[in-house]
Amino acid sequence: MNDLEKLLTGAHAGRIADIARLLSIVENNEPEATDAVRLTYANTGRAILVGLTGPPGTGKSTLVSALTAEFRKSGARVAVVAVDPSSPYTGGAILGDRIRMRERYLDAGVFIRSMANRGHSGGLARATRRIVSIFDALGFDVVLVETVGVGQQEIDVVRVVDTVCLLTIPGAGDDIQAIKAGIIEIADVLVVNKADCPGADEAVRYLLQMLTLGSQRTEWRPPVVKTSATDGTGLKDLIDAIEQHRAWAVKSGEARRRRTEAMRDEIQTLLRERVLRDLAGRVSPKALDDVVSRVVDKTLDPYAAVDTLLGNLGR
Amino acid sequence: MNDLEKLLTGAHAGRIADIARLLSIVENNEPEATDAVRLTYANTGRAILVGLTGPPGTGKSTLVSALTAEFRKSGARVAVVAVDPSSPYTGGAILGDRIRMRERYLDAGVFIRSMANRGHSGGLARATRRIVSIFDALGFDVVLVETVGVGQQEIDVVRVVDTVCLLTIPGAGDDIQAIKAGIIEIADVLVVNKADCPGADEAVRYLLQMLTLGSQRTEWRPPVVKTSATDGTGLKDLIDAIEQHRAWAVKSGEARRRRTEAMRDEIQTLLRERVLRDLAGRVSPKALDDVVSRVVDKTLDPYAAVDTLLGNLGR
Numbered sequence A, B: 001m002n003d004l005e006k007l008l009t010g011a012h013a014g015r016i017a018d019i020a021r022l023l024s025i026v027e028n029n030e031p032e033a034t035d036a037v038r039l040t041y042a043n044t045g046r047a048i049l050v051g052l053t054g055p056p057g058t059g060k061s062t063l064v065s066a067l068t069a070e071f072r073k074s075g076a077r078v079a080v081v082a083v084d085p086s087s088p089y090t091g092g093a094i095l096g097d098r099i100r101m102r103e104r105y106l107d108a109g110v111f112i113r114s115m116a117n118r119g120h121s122g123g124l125a126r127a128t129r130r131i132v133s134i135f136d137a138l139g140f141d142v143v144l145v146e147t148v149g150v151g152q153q154e155i156d157v158v159r160v161v162d163t164v165c166l167l168t169i170p171g172a173g174d175d176i177q178a179i180k181a182g183i184i185e186i187a188d189v190l191v192v193n194k195a196d197c198p199g200a201d202e203a204v205r206y207l208l209q210m211l212t213l214g215s216q217r218t219e220w221r222p223p224v225v226k227t228s229a230t231d232g233t234g235l236k237d238l239i240d241a242i243e244q245h246r247a248w249a250v251k252s253g254e255a256r257r258r259r260t261e262a263m264r265d266e267i268q269t270l271l272r273e274r275v276l277r278d279l280a281g282r283v284s285p286k287a288l289d290d291v292v293s294r295v296v297d298k299t300l301d302p303y304a305a306v307d308t309l310l311g312n313l314g315r
Helices: A003-012 A016-027 A033-043 A060-073 A092-104 A121-137 A152-158 A173-178 A200-213 A235-252 A254-282 A285-296 A302-309 B003-012 B016-027 B033-043 B060-073 B092-104 B121-137 B152-158 B173-178 B200-213 B235-252 B254-282 B285-296 B302-309
Strands: A048-053 A078-084 A110-116 A142-147 A163-168 A189-192 A224-226 B048-053 B078-084 B110-116 B142-147 B163-168 B189-192 B224-226
Touching: A003 A016, A003 A033, A016 A033, A016 A110, A016 A121, A033 A121, A033 B302, A048 A060, A048 A152, A048 A235, A060 A078, A060 A142, A060 A235, A078 A121, A110 A121, A121 A142, A121 A152, A121 A254, A142 A152, A163 A235, A189 A200, A189 A235, A200 A224, A224 A235, A235 A254, A254 B254, A254 B285, A254 B302, A285 A302, A285 B254, A302 B033, A302 B254, B003 B016, B003 B033, B016 B033, B016 B110, B016 B121, B033 B121, B048 B060, B048 B152, B048 B235, B060 B078, B060 B142, B060 B235, B078 B121, B110 B121, B121 B142, B121 B152, B121 B254, B142 B152, B163 B235, B189 B200, B189 B235, B200 B224, B224 B235, B235 B254, B285 B302
Parallel strands: A048 A142, A048 A163, A078 A110, A078 A142, A163 A189, A189 A224, B048 B142, B048 B163, B078 B110, B078 B142, B163 B189, B189 B224
Antiparallel strands: none
């Protein structure tokens, strides 16, 4: 048994250190990442994949904690992926929340992973998708992906899941304004969190209004659920809504359509990575230096330089 | 003579419409761009390439106008490339300035091109470099590249030239603060513009101090020049400083070093573009659909899918 197989065995058995190492390999695209994905891929597709997004201050972290506790009641193993695209590192409030949450769950039934910026939107979404797949393959029953903000980057990230929950809170006029029409369209479930605060019903009405205005992609009509993470109100309703969406998505073919779209993107990325890696092997630094020098001397133009380096094969 | 050759002949003869069309072909990477570069490349390397950058409000556009007028006195043909990376389109103040400037120069000795955001930093720098090369090849004696701001994107863009002028103004405490240590290091000439305002000497002293603190890349020590674009003070000094830097850069090999670095980047980009284009020709949409479907069904993992698509050749 090689090192990677040992690691996978340990991770499957729930060893925290092995899970963490495996996730790092995949997240950082280390040399073992290819084999790690190949050896785990067949076991994916079982977990419930849920995304939670919404403007800052809508209580996403607290709701994720409460949802985790609710899922745990039925014995489900829960993985949490906390993504903060705005930060080059994950720190501050989000990390503080995680540490408190980690302290609460010292059992192997909950695993929390924080991810920070990968430089560009597509990279973060892909890294998140691979992390989610690993959790799925390791037998976690639920994977919750939490992102901060409502920009394009967050949308890309949260779309790696099967069911997207969009959070808002009562009286958050500005926050609701921030949820632009294009963003509400990716939501499968709408959540009015902090529903114990005044104005919850108005927020629900506002969301229903926005839904009516937006264009409907499918026959699924996103339900609006009122929750209060602090007193536990609506958590069961939210889980019901998530499970109903999942059941619909599987039956209607929407789940397969989304996975197909995601996998097409993933395979195209792998293809590009592969040909660029091959290119690096094909063009030696010395050969590159030689042609660059001739181009600077104007005895070769840049396009002829490319032909020369590729042995006139590429054209 | 084909269409492109006709266009090049017209552009060489100074026909405004032909120059504009040629620049668009190169800027937008249209199909004729390859031949346009190939046919003009041997004629590049003669123009003085000058970049002007600095925080907003330092009077870059006005100084560029005044410098253009000063260069014109000796009969030099001047091209201006105005780059605004912060804007998805070029408009507002910068465009207003251009229109006024264009009205002033109705002769063929001055050509002004505005460029807006190309989506990402590297793309904008490359498009700017290609535009600058075309102007150079068409026989313009001076190419002035003006960028707004002092971020990484502006640095990348302005580095396509041989001599970088960094602008500041008297009493601009905050603006000078914005010129961080890393940015002052790319400057070959430092300019205190609006030197008729109070505090010009303090600004000069401050810049000299920052230069002392910064690490010196080469034996070139950037001079500090005081200018006033409105009354013409210091314009001759600035042109002298630019010409001195150019003479030093050619003699010391710094000019060649920079062009080599830029050309290595350009050729690597062309290589990547080429292999990715070849990839698109190699993998049919139908073949991609087929393997994606098998990956979604889990009868193939994503890496095996890539092997299949590349006929196991790529590995």
